Amino acid sequence: MALLARIDTLLAEGARWVWFRERDMAPEPRAVLARAVLERTHARGAAFTLGGDAALAAHLGADGVHLPGGTPPAGIEEARRLLPDGLVGVSAHSVAEVAAAARYGADYATLSPIFATASKPGYGPALGPEAIAAACVHGLPVLALGGITPATARACREAGAGGIAVMGDLMRSPDPAPTLRALLSG
16 A cells, blocks of 8 residues: 555544655655645644654744654754644653653653653564653653554553554554554554
């Protein structure tokens, strides 16, 4: 299933947010593909966040930008300047990094890996749902990422996650609709 068709399917099944992460593409094709994804996403009333490039996110009219872990305060401030009404998210791989994102003015953080995952190797051991609960005390919405499946999504929500972010199961499945339905109901 091609990317745009997959996104159409996921949005039709209830996905409410697309985080476009194609960072390895050349700039021009990336911008063209990002615009196509944004248009589809907005047509379904869902949010679109671009990974790592606040200037392109602003140019496209994205709902926000998601910055890499370790982004310094100046990077968050610059993203906020470029997207004054947009969401500024930050990747975090520890509770301390979520706390820093909150201090520096991010609107949300992804915390990963919550469970073991082939999609996020090299970021250390799985943090578990207890890390979500610990991170939420910093007043920042935390999105659980890494190893999120229909079987693990409920534990993330019960720990206080403001949402879940899923890539692997939805992108690898020949038919992602049943998986998304299970994630949303779990």
